[in-house]
Structures are given as structure tokens and as C-alpha cells.
Amino acid sequence: MVDSGTVLWGQAIAYTCYVIGAMLLVGWFSYRVTRTRAGGGVPPALFWTFFALLVVCGVSLHIVSYNTIPWSPTDVHRDSIEADKTFLIEVENHEFLLPELPLQIDCHDKVLFEVTSHDLTYGFGLFRADNSMLFQMQVLPGHTNDVLWQFQRNGVYTIRSTEYSGPRGYRMIVPGAVEVTGCPAET
Amino acid sequence: MTFTQTLLDGHEGSFRPHTLTPMQKLTLRYVVVGLVFYGFAAIEGMIMRIYQIEPISLFSPTQYFGILTAHPLVGIFGSSYLLVFGAFLFLVPFLMKKPLWSLRLANWTLWLIGGGTMTFWLDGFISHYAPLYTLYWPLPADFEQFHPLSGAIFIAGIALVMVGTGLFVVNVFKTITYTPAGEERQPGKALLASALGFTGLANLFRRPERRKEHLVPLPVAAIARGSVDTALNAAVILFTGVLILVYMVAKLAGVSLEHSAIDALLYKNWFWWGLDLIADGMVLIFVAGTWYLMAMLITGKPLFMQNIARAALLLELVVSWTVWSHHLLSDQAQPEILKILSGEAVTAFELITQGLAFFITLATLWSARPLKMTNELKFLLGGLLGFALAVPAGIIQADLGLNRILHNTQWVVGPHVHVAILVGLTMTLYAAMYKLLPILTNGAKLYSQKLATFHFWAHLVGGVGMGAFMGMAGLKGMLRRTIYFDGEYLPFMILAGICGALLLAAFAAFLYNILMTVGLRGALGIFQRSTLDPDVLVPETRP
Numbered sequence: 001m002v003d004s005g006t007v008l009w010g011q012a013i014a015y016t017c018y019v020i021g022a023m024l025l026v027g028w029f030s031y032r033v034t035r036t037r038a039g040g041g042v043p044p045a046l047f048w049t050f051f052a053l054l055v056v057c058g059v060s061l062h063i064v065s066y067n068t069i070p071w072s073p074t075d076v077h078r079d080s081i082e083a084d085k086t087f088l089i090e091v092e093n094h095e096f097l098l099p100e101l102p103l104q105i106d107c108h109d110k111v112l113f114e115v116t117s118h119d120l121t122y123g124f125g126l127f128r129a130d131n132s133m134l135f136q137m138q139v140l141p142g143h144t145n146d147v148l149w150q151f152q153r154n155g156v157y158t159i160r161s162t163e164y165s166g167p168r169g170y171r172m173i174v175p176g177a178v179e180v181t182g183c184p185a186e187t
Numbered sequence: 188m189t190f191t192q193t194l195l196d197g198h199e200g201s202f203r204p205h206t207l208t209p210m211q212k213l214t215l216r217y218v219v220v221g222l223v224f225y226g227f228a229a230i231e232g233m234i235m236r237i238y239q240i241e242p243i244s245l246f247s248p249t250q251y252f253g254i255l256t257a258h259p260l261v262g263i264f265g266s267s268y269l270l271v272f273g274a275f276l277f278l279v280p281f282l283m284k285k286p287l288w289s290l291r292l293a294n295w296t297l298w299l300i301g302g303g304t305m306t307f308w309l310d311g312f313i314s315h316y317a318p319l320y321t322l323y324w325p326l327p328a329d330f331e332q333f334h335p336l337s338g339a340i341f342i343a344g345i346a347l348v349m350v351g352t353g354l355f356v357v358n359v360f361k362t363i364t365y366t367p368a369g370e371e372r373q374p375g376k377a378l379l380a381s382a383l384g385f386t387g388l389a390n391l392f393r394r395p396e397r398r399k400e401h402l403v404p405l406p407v408a409a410i411a412r413g414s415v416d417t418a419l420n421a422a423v424i425l426f427t428g429v430l431i432l433v434y435m436v437a438k439l440a441g442v443s444l445e446h447s448a449i450d451a452l453l454y455k456n457w458f459w460w461g462l463d464l465i466a467d468g469m470v471l472i473f474v475a476g477t478w479y480l481m482a483m484l485i486t487g488k489p490l491f492m493q494n495i496a497r498a499a500l501l502l503e504l505v506v507s508w509t510v511w512s513h514h515l516l517s518d519q520a521q522p523e524i525l526k527i528l529s530g531e532a533v534t535a536f537e538l539i540t541q542g543l544a545f546f547i548t549l550a551t552l553w554s555a556r557p558l559k560m561t562n563e564l565k566f567l568l569g570g571l572l573g574f575a576l577a578v579p580a581g582i583i584q585a586d587l588g589l590n591r592i593l594h595n596t597q598w599v600v601g602p603h604v605h606v607a608i609l610v611g612l613t614m615t616l617y618a619a620m621y622k623l624l625p626i627l628t629n630g631a632k633l634y635s636q637k638l639a640t641f642h643f644w645a646h647l648v649g650g651v652g653m654g655a656f657m658g659m660a661g662l663k664g665m666l667r668r669t670i671y672f673d674g675e676y677l678p679f680m681i682l683a684g685i686c687g688a689l690l691l692a693a694f695a696a697f698l699y700n701i702l703m704t705v706g707l708r709g710a711l712g713i714f715q716r717s718t719l720d721p722d723v724l725v726p727e728t729r730p
Contacts, residue, residue, distance in 0.1 A: 004591070004592045007588070007589070007592065008592060008662045011583065011589065011662070012659075012662050015579070015580065015583065015602070018579060019576055019655075022572065022575045022576055023572065026568055026571065026572045026575065029549060029553075029568070030560070030565070030568050032556070033552055033553060033556045033557070033558050033564075034556070034557050034558055034559065034560050035556065035557055036556075036557050041491070041550070041553065041554040042491060042550035042553055042554065044492070047491075047492060047495075047546060047547075047550065050542070050543075050546050051539070051542075051543065054538055054539045054542040054543070055539060057538060058535035058536065058538045058539055058582070059535065061535065061582065061583070061586060062531045062532070062535070062586055062587070065586050065587070065588045065589060066587070066588065069588030069589070071588060071591060072587050072588035075587060075588075075591065076523055076527075076587070119325075119329075119446075120323075120325060120326055120329060121323040121324065121325075121326065121451055121455075123517075123595060125666075127664055128664075130663075130664075131663065131664045131665070131675045131676070132663050132664035133592055133596065133664040134592075135591050135592060136517060136591065136592070136594060136595065137517050137518075137519050137591075138515075138517045138518045138519070138594075140451040140452050140455070140518060140520060141325070141446070141447070141451050142447060142450060142451055142452075143451065143452050143519075143520035144519070144520055145518075145519050145520065146519055147519060160666075162594070162595045162666055163323070163595060163668075164252075164319050164321075164323075164326075164668035164669070165323075165326060166252075166317070166318070166326055166329055166332040166333075167248055167249045167252045167315070167317060167332060168332060169669070170248065170669045170670045
């Protein structure tokens, strides 16, 4: 099962390859544009080919990501998916109020986190022990803020506000807030 | 010449401010004030880079967040707005071959934006009012964290900037459409239709022999269309400011208004709709227009696929009104249909419109090869590279799945925002500055080409490098808008800090080079009144 760490690695590799390609293209162009002319201008066919490439890239990104990133369809259809467990979390005065500590989760459970703010706009994110992000969402006062997540690996996660809520907000960290158990040990 | 003589009188004494027209002086004043604010933003940025390496005790966290709030606002309004507005207030009459509609209004724009920026910057510096530029409701009216008076002064400063912006827009459209005294009447409505793209749109449905010619040059069309977004954005920010001010004034009068009277999600949609008219509208349209102008000036040739370029500018304008929802992909209460249509699908159009502008500019340059690698050409290529890197980075984060793990990380603000602004936008502006320098100074000679070359490489490597290392930290989970005290992302932040220092060194080299080009007396002379005819743009070439 693909997790968010794997997706980020894939993205890093793809974007790095693109950056290198773009730099080489502009570097090559910068060199050649100063050289003596050895041919005509740019044929319109090349322009339209490039246009078609942009359209394909723009359209395909979201189709590919929807079909390969496991939480995308879950997120869109979360209203019609039954959660194995639901945690109601409240936030007030720059503090997360959890129903229990840690929040215990069994492996492969689909867990709904429903977070309610009583004052400001906050963020709600789960982070691994190495500080990398598992997922996040915004928490707006006066609205239902929920995210459905299926946990695939054992671990202890930190909850942290991912949105700025004034100078007091940077202290909104709850270490060891979520514990996932029961997954087979990875080899 | 000795060093002291050059410092006082400029390189070879070639800059003589008394020969400048009022329009030249006004444009140069915009440049000077814009560069001063760029210096503010650059120093603030460097302080924050150091703070991300080690939270230094010199600045408290509240001061840090005050800087974090002021930094983008000073950079965008104080620097980018003034540099862009100054250049366009010169270029619109220059390209339309008639005087600016109102020099007085242009002066008001400069001092309102400059004064407004100083007002909110000083207020933030002293009072640490720090709701960030996003002003997410109800944070700007959270009086447990901020004093209402400091907030009111801050918002008043922003309002001054918006009023100045409105005057700029009026001046641009009046200059396009008005008839100068004593001249044959110009078709104001037809000029406006051409500038906004209605003529080109109607031509699509006309037979070839009945198609109307474009009355407005392409760069002016870009300026006009970008100005539409600029005006709409100013209106949104002004309205939002008034809304916030109501809460502040009430609090100062001893009345506490209910925060829940304003829906946080509706407010966020409204605010991002307006803010995106800058980030995804005006900036992209203005930049594309500047690329086209630079390509035509550098090559002396017409633009490749000019009609497509005009159509793409119009498409970009429409796209910019409908993309705001990509900022709300992590807001679970936001309707899914808006996330998918506005947030993902329409946003992907920006890859197309900006990609076409990139291609058209390169194709125009290619058609005129061999070209000399001048300062303006190399900075233009740097600007093109910046957007080639930053736009796809933005498209990636405007995806439902990827946004779940990228939103509010350093990825957003590194490879996307800073590479777009520092490399894409700023290098394009530098290209224009190097190109316009001899025109605006009546032929002043650049002090040092070596410094200009250092400026280019240090800015390019610093900008791309800083964005890259911030992005790497973001992929490892580092958030923006917070403070890390335990060195969680130290290697990335040290490298980003080195790149930030390179950017600062590049700016220092540029400033020194320009100062030595015009001299201290010349720089002061820019602010002295010109005695020449205000209707003349540049000497001996009455428009």
C-alpha cells in the first residue's frame, strides 16, 4: 500500500527530473541563440505540438493522481464511507482537546478525525517521528472539518497545527498523540 | 575619474538629472522607492532565514511573526507594485505615443503606496500586529493577541496602498483612451475594446476581410488586462479592510462584536478570490506582457504568433477569476465541486497560458538569432526559467491528493512562491530595468559589467537554490508560518540561508552598480523638480 512518504518521494524524483530538463533547455537555448543562424524560425507545427503537450500534462496530472494516490478517492467520497473509528477533537485557545491520549488505532482501520474549532482558524496535521507529514487539513470555526484516513503502518504520531493562528499558534504540538498498532512488521 | 568623483557624479559623469523630463524623473522615483522597499523585504527575508536556522534571541517569536506578516506585503506592494507601476506608467504613453493622462495622479499613486507601505511596516515593527497577509477570519480581529489600535493603523496603511493602486488603474485606462489637447479625436471606446480583448474576440466570428485591426500594441493590452485584476483585487482588499476595521473601531469604542457574524469559509473564499487576482492573474498577465515587450525590444521583430498571444492573455484574465479554490483544497467544508473544477481543472489552464507565453517569447528571440547576450537578455531568460520552474510546482500542489501532504509546507512557499517572485518576476523586472536604464537616464553608462554579471549569477543561483532547499524541507514535512526550535530541518535551512545571503549580495552589487552609475548627486537630482515640458516623455522625441 502506497503511503504519503512514498508519494512524496515519487514527486521529488519527478519534479527534480523536470527541473534539470528545464534548466538544460534554457541553458541550451541561451547558448544557441547567440550563435550564427543555421536555419529558419520556429515552425508553427512545433508550437501546436507544445500546446498539445501542455494540455495533456495539465489534464493527466489530476487523473493520474486520483487513480494512484489512495487517499484521493477516499477523501472525495468520505461521506459515503463508513469509518471504523471516529475521534471528535476540539480546539480552543490554541489547544487541542483530545478524547484520549494517545488515540489508539488498529492497523488498516479507517479513522475519521472530526475537528471543531471554537475560536480561530487552525490546522490539524499528523506527523511521523522523523517530522515528515502523514496528512493535514484546515480547521475552520463554524464548520465541520473531517478527514478519513486508513492507517497502514505501525507508529506513534504527533498532532500539530498546520495553520498559523497568531503568535501563540506555534506551540500547538501534541507529541505521541496517535498510536497505530497491529500491522505486520516490515522486513 | 577618482572613486569619490564617480560616487558623487556617476560613471564618467554621463548621468545629468537636469536633462530629465518630469516623466523620466517620476519613473525613476518609482524605481528608487521600489528598490528601497525591496531592500526592506530582502533584509527581513534574511532575518527569517537566520531564524529558521537558529531562533536568535534578538527577536522574540512575536517580532518574528510581525516580520513574517510585513515581509510579503512590503515585497509585493512596496517593491513589486511600485517597480511595475512605475515602468507601466512610462511604457503605456511611450507605446501609445501620447503623454500620460495625469502626472499628478501618478505622483499620488507613488506617495500613497510608499506612505501606506511605511505605515503598515512601522506599525508591524512597533506593535507586532501579525495576522499574516492571509488574514484568516477571525484572526485579524482577535484582540486577545493583538491590540485593536495597532490593527486599525495596519489596515489603514493597506487601504492607502489600495487607493494608490486604484489611481494607477484609472491613469492607465485614461491614458489609453483619452485624446491629448490639440490632437485629432481618438476612438476611446474602440481603444478600450482593443485593450481589453473584445476586438480580438469579435474578430474570431468575423470574415477575414471584415476583421478589425488591433488599435493597441500587445504589451499595452497586457497592461490593461492585468489592470482589471489589479482593480478588482484592490476593491476586494479594501472591502475586507473596512470589514475588519468595523470590528477594531467597535472594540476601541468598548463594544465586542461577535466573530461568528462572519462565516470563516465564506470570508476565506471571498478573500482568496481577490488575492488570487494578484497571484494568478495580474502577475502572470503583467509578466507575459513584459516578456513580449522585452522580446520585441531585444530583437526588433514582431512577436511570434501575436494573435494567439493576445488570446492567451484574455484567457488568462478569465482563468484568474475562477482559480481561487486551489487555496482551499484542504478545507473540508469547501464543496468538492469547487475543489475539482476551480481548484484543479481551471488552475491547470495556467500551465497552458503561461507555457504558451514562455514558448512565444523564446520563439521570438530564436527568430532573431544570433543575439548578443546582453544584461536584459540574460535576465529575461532567467525570468523565463523562474516561471518554468514555479508554475508546474504550483500545479502539483493544486491537486487534491498532493495538497493533503503539501499544503502549508515549505514546498508551497519555496519552489512555487519564492521561485516565481524572486526568479520569475524579479529577474523579468531586472531585465526591464537594464533595458530602460539608458532610455530613462538619457544614456547614462553602466558603471561595471562585472558587477552586473555577478548580480545575474548570484541572484539566479541564490533564488533557485533557496527555493529548492525550502522545497526539500517541505517534502520532509517542514511547515511554513511556524518556528522550529530543535534544528529539525537544519541542513536544509543552512543551505537555504546561504542561498538567501547570495540573493542579498546580488542586490547589494546591483544597488552599488546603479549608485556608481548615476552618482549621489544624480540620485538626489531625481527627486528635484524638472523644468522641462511635462508632455514630453523623453527629450527631443515629443510623442
